[in-house]
Amino acid sequence: MAYDFTGKTAAVTGTSGIGLDAALHLARQGARVFLAGIDADLNEAARKAAGDLAVSVHQVDVSDDGSVKAWFDAIAAVTPTLDILVNAAAIQTYGTIETTTPADWDRSIAVNLRSCYLTAHHGYRLMKAAGSGAIVHVSSVQGHANQDGVLAYATTKGAIHALTRAMAVDCARDGIRVNSISPGSIRTPLLEFSARSLASDGQSEEEMIAAFGRAHPIGRVGKVSETSALIAYLCSDAAGFTTGADFLIDGGLSARIGV
Template structure:
């Protein structure tokens, strides 16, 4: 019951890492509000979270690119008398293409969802966190804020931008008792990863093999489970991380620690 009495908002909370975070914090006592783009997916996530929740659970279909929709979402999450204690910004999309192959529309979509969406969430949430005397913001970035695959120009730009935003927000809000941190996952077994594998592999069997190869590139030899990332998010969100702010924590199975050039056996 680490989060008992805490009010938590998770964007991107209907799938992947965000859903795992919402479930974990709900099980640990938080009143959780999740947001996702698809109403049916949000409803399914709320039903699952309710099974384990020790507090209340609510969910809304929201486009994080929309200022009015994000403002309304934050106001719903910060219920009268309940305030807002924790914000997890997990909404994100991936589109593939080198700079010369990325359309302006694709660039704008990725930057608007991944970066603008985080900014809008923070913009409207921070006053509620200040009113509570402080709180925690955790942003889901990526190892690709530091290194890049081929053909992910927009995604890498957005994830690197998130780390700059995290540092700025952490410095600006420290005096208000608000801590701001990021997690930077490697490959995680989510719908986004499986969609990418199918895109490049062509069929389900080859996609599973490709995910296995991606996992083997991590020194721990596999891709992560969403719950493993959620554990680090929960640590940063809670009081155990009371002196941690402005940090970017890799949750990557050693990927960033490993050189790409391997010596022969």
């Protein structure tokens, strides 16, 4: 379903995977999008993918307070208001409580969780000035239940659910709705990294991704176009009575008992 975001402005983090596709999807439906990413090569690829769409790509470290503040200062120089914020930037780390290093723990918290706080904190003045708006945090099914060896990642994703609820309660007074989505396996560069990291016994990346798909009752991994459709809905007026909720988009993964 298409929504009309003409005249709306959006800030999106993550210049690949879910973030990039969400930015392009919103722009195709009329939004002016400010897209943030840290990797220069991915940022340039995002610029090329955007083509003539109203998407500007910014070099931002979403875990750094000064970098995020500078991004929103740059946005404020262009527009006095912001209608949509989508937090999709993330990293994947592996390890148990025994093997996760303090550096990996801190980096996961910074990129996956602190970024959601920083963008909302610095962007809030622009959303408040708009008088309404929608924030969507991209969490994960692993915020609900998780595989082995993903201590730091799962912790950040579960914390996003609590952040979403707390923000929804606080932000409602300013007409700003806050929700999260929890994807299962979605075909992104991050999933491909996971496939390479977890493959064993000579498995190829594609064979591992197919195995991920078979774990979902629907029988496949998801597409970024599917997450973008859900994000667009949550940012639209059609979801005007929806806030403080998490939306699973996991192909039935969390509904299955693994015994």
